[in-house]
Every structure is written in C-alpha cells, then in structure tokens.
Amino acid sequence: MSISYNINLRIYLHKCLLTLSRKLNLKIQPVATAQIYLSRFLITVSIKEINLYLLIATCVYLACKIEESAHHIRTVLSESRNLWPEFIPNDITKLAEFEFYLIDELEHCLVVHHPYKSLIQLKNVLSTYDFQILAGSNEDTTLVNANSVANNKAYSSENNLLASTLMNNSGSSASSLSIKNIQLTDDEIQAAWSFINDSYITDLPLIVPPHIIAISSIFLSIFISKKLSMSNYLNLIKQNERLLFLINFIAFSKINLNQIIESIQEILILYESWSKYDEKSIKDDIKFLLLNR
C-alpha cells in the first residue's frame, strides 16, 4: 500500500475542497485561498502525518475568515462531517486546534492574491488596447528566449503545438494584424476562469505570480476557440490573428514569457493526468492510511 502526494491525490483533494465549499455556498475567493493553504501546508507536512479531511475543513474555515466571509466553526464542522462522517471528529476543538497548526505552518502569511482579479483587468486592457500605437516598438528579446526554453523541454503533442505557435509567430509584426484589440467572449472568459480554477490543483499558484496564470488561461481559451473553428476557414484565420495579437501583447508588456510557457505546459499536463484519474483507489488509500495510523 503506497500513497503519495501525486497528481491523482491532488485532484481528489481539490474535489473534496470544492464539495465542501459548495455545501457552504462559498464564493470563489475563499475557495481559492483555502486551496492555497492546502497546497502550502502539504509542502512541509507529510500526508501521512495528518488527517487530510480535517485539513481540508480547517483550510476552508480559516480561508473564509481571511476572505471576510466567515462561517461559524460549528457549521464548517457539521458540513464536513456530513461529507466525511468517518473521518471528522464531532468536536470543534479539534478543528480549532488544527487551525493553530495550520497558521503556524503557513508562517502566519495568510493574505493570498489570486489570478481572477488579473483576468478581469486583462480582459479590460485587451479590449481597449490599440496596437497601431505600438506597432514597430515591439522588438522584444523575451521572444528569442522563448525559443531556447521551448527547445530545452520535452513537450507533449499538445504542448508542441502551442509552443510552436508561440515561437513561430514571435517574429510577426503587429502592424500586419487587422485587429486592434481582443474582445474576449463570455465563453472564453468562462473557459479562462476554469483554467484558473484547475491551476490550483498544481503548484503553479505557488510558483508564478497571479497575472501569469491569468494570461496563460486567456491564451489557452483563445487557443481552444481556434481549435474549435478548424472547420471554418474564415473563423480560423480570425482566431489565429487573435492569438498573434495576444502574443504580441505579451511581448510588448514584457510579461515573463518563460513563465507563461511553463504555466500552459503545467495545465496541459494536468489535463493529461486527469484522464487517468481514479477516485476510488485514492479514497481507499486515504481510508487505509487513516485507519492504520
């Protein structure tokens, strides 16, 4: 019997956290903060040392307070008990005690910044951005770096496609584009929003700043729009232009392209692993782990 803190377990923990959050009717902000607490806690503490379900409940309880949407400790405890009756003690002091250790493990740094805000800001910037003004001023070296980064990494097929999109178009001039800005559709914002949500399963939010995840998610959502329009030639050209526009925007705004590539890659790897996700075995593993401690 071996259980490790791998992507499978991460997906499961993420789902558990979302289930509890839904029961408590939480907004996105406390959910995301709780997820960060969870990831950070598990950097320094082994999953074998603690009760993962109690950890999730505690992260949610604390995050709600920090995000100013507090729930009574009894409410969090009873909702958690409804979900995982075998593993959550009927004793608020246990949850409150864990909170102490959680805060300590987080080194008392409880304020967390999330990409959702950047997503909204970027949406606005992209929709009002006028590229004509910038044309000619975008000789940027970060794009050159992107080539070397991309070459040094093993890419899955999907990644290859993306990386080459990023690289091959890096030289194209903005003035050759017919569009002056990008109006992201509701569907695209929705998709980007989901990419951000899912990024919390990985360690990305601990590694790159929020705006990187936001722009990577926008990139992915436009990329999907492009894939969806493969059969419609005119549409395809339009999506291609938007993608180029975004790449030029990234270059111009000197956002760290390496980090964007890394983020996109990480999210795509996550989706690949998701196809092999096996919830039952994880559940059993945790149960075994907890009952035999």
Next chain:
Amino acid sequence: MASNSILTLGSYKNRKLISKKTILDTYKILGYIASGTYGKVYKAEYRSGSFNNNKTTTINSNANSNANSNTNHKNNHDLKKLLFAIKKFKGDSRDGEILHYTGLSQSACREIALSKELKHENIIQLVEIVLEKKSIYIVFEFAEHDLLQIIHFHSQNGLKPIPEFSFKSIMWQILNGVSYLHQNWIFHRDLKPANIMVTYDGIIKIGDLGLARKFDNPLQNFYTGDKVVVTIWYRAPELLLGGRHYTPAIDLWAVGCILAELLALRPIFKGEEAKIENRRTIPFQTNQMFKIIEILGKPTVKNWPTLDKYPEYQHLQNFKAYSNKLLTWFHNIGQSNSNLFSLLQTLLEYDPAERIAAYDALVHQYFLEPPYVSTNAFDGLPFKYPRRKITTDTTDLLQLQNKNYKRNPNDLDAISSRKRQKV
C-alpha cells in the same frame, strides 16, 4: 467509527511541540500595559541567552533600525533596550491558561493577516506571531506613548496646548501612515487617539489593526456584514446614516476628529452612544449626529448630493437647521491659522467623495509652511511625556511566568514521553 487517533493531529503535533520555542522562553514579561477590546497587552523585553533560533535575525535587524533612530537620544540608555508589546488575545482562561481551542476570532485573523503584510515607519511594526498552548500572541515593537496619554497630559496640566511643531509633525505622520494603508487598499476603520501610538523618540505608530480590512477584491461587494466599526466619536457621518459602502474617507473623518482633539484637548464630537437594544434593529445614533450637526451645521443635498440615498436619511428631518460653526469653534479654542483651518475643514467634509484623501493631505498648504514637520515630533520639547505605566500585579501572562512557566499537563505528557524515548 474509526479509532480516536485518526481524529487528532497525532504524530504531527508531537513533532511540532518538540521543536517549538515558547513565548516565555523568548521574552521576559515586564508588566501589564492595558486591556483593549480583544486582548491584553504586556510590556516585555528580550530574554538574554535565548538567541538561538531563527527569530533572532528578525529581532536583531529590528534592533539595528531601532539603534539607528536612537542615535540622537544618547542619554536614554535604558530605553535602548529592546522593548516589545505583546498582545495576547482573549479566550476562556483560568490562571492565565486558555482552556479550550475555540477558533481564532475574526479580529485576531485580521490583525495577524494584515500585520504580516505591512511595513511602514508610521505603522506599528510586527515582530512575530506566536501561537502556543491555545493562545495567540502578537509581538509588536513597543511604543512608549499614545495620543490618548499625550492629550491627557496636556489637558491635566491646565490645558497647555500641544506645541505647534509637535502637533503638526504628529498630524503629518498620522496621514503618512494612513496614506500607506490606503495605497495598499487597507482601511483601518478604528482610528482614535488610543490606537495611535508614539515612540519615545516621537515617531507615530498607528496600531490596532483588529478592525482593519483589505478592499482590493473586485469580486467582493464592498458591503460588509460586520456591524461595529469605529468608536462612535470618530465615526463618519456616512456610517451614522447607514452607509454600507466603505471608502477610505471614513478613516479621514476619524483623522479630522483626532486633529480637532489634539487642538482642543477634548473630543470634538463627544456623543453618547445609543445602545443596541435588540439584535435586529441597529439604532440611529441621534446624539452623535447631533454633536456633529451642532458644529458643522445640518447637511443638505446641496453640500452632499448623495445624502438622500442613505438608509437613515429620514432621521435627519428631526434636526433643526443649524449653520456651520466650525470657524467659531476653531477661534474659541484659540486657533487662527487659516491653512490649518482649511485642513480641518476638508477632513471634516460631510460628503465622503469631497473629503480630502490622505495622500493629498500630506501636501496640504498647511504642511508646506513653517514650522516644517519632522520625523521626531518631540524634537526640542522642553519637557518629557510620562512613560507608559505598567502594573506588575498578577495578571495572567505574568502569573504564568511567575509560576516558573509550567507547561499544560497534557502537552507535558506528550512531550516528556517523546523526550524520554529519545534520550
């Protein structure tokens, strides 16, 4: 039902307890300072011989910056010692020991989260946070004075005013701290003389972030569920009128009240708080509103266009028409500087949208004329303010310390059994 051990923190907890350094290992409690709404505050110094953990570096660097600012106070030897204020949050306790884990209060959460983020000359500096034995301690740099004390000192000595240079430097530094908070989208929400501290070398340190909130989240409505905000005398009129949209302006109203109080040596709007009688209806603070109207006149949609949008607007109908007598008030307390009056007026502006922002107030005409402000508000003062009184009768932390700091029996078991095994 699973065995009991899975429901607890088990081995993780033991591991943590062994490596944990306690608050009384690190600090020597010198006495008890005060008790606020949420906790008790103690004066402490660093215990010598405990320089062997990683906290030392933070404290040392703190010590260095202290030492630098102390260079012009060579005769203050005993004050050069590293002094701290330790805030212990309240809980059900017996003999200084908290009995149960109950979950951190919202106020403790706010103070921990925000203190950790802030670093500014005019904000009280966090040294460390210690969670131990069910208690929460926040260790701050120690400030020898606070504005409440300073105001008392002057009013008790036959209403001698605070010298203009000191007053001006204090005001500017308060605005500087508030400006920093607002630039970081943090609203203090409880500015009052007791929460504004001053170090022995005249540096303003805004403290008590227990009510402070961050407002940088566009996904979150500005409306907040919590009710008690800002001690009534310093509460902005838009809050009295039931306003729910917090803006930085509520802090600037409080700063205006503090400015007036530093000049008059008594609160400018000393209303009586209407107590909450039942939970559902929050009473209209008639008396407080009246105190404001008496001096500033009755607000109208003319000088405050959104006035009639406030939930409690109809209560204003009950007030007679008063005219603005702020200038008379200003003259009556012996003031005549027109730039100072203009600053006061723009801080006590009814319409929050028109009220001056902290950042703009820093370069208000008043501060551009002599005497110029200094980082030491006490520079050249011919007298010294009395030092903060501390008491040493047995109040909880001291009691704990004097008991030679015995550990909680339960924790002791866990630790000593592990230790014995190890030896």
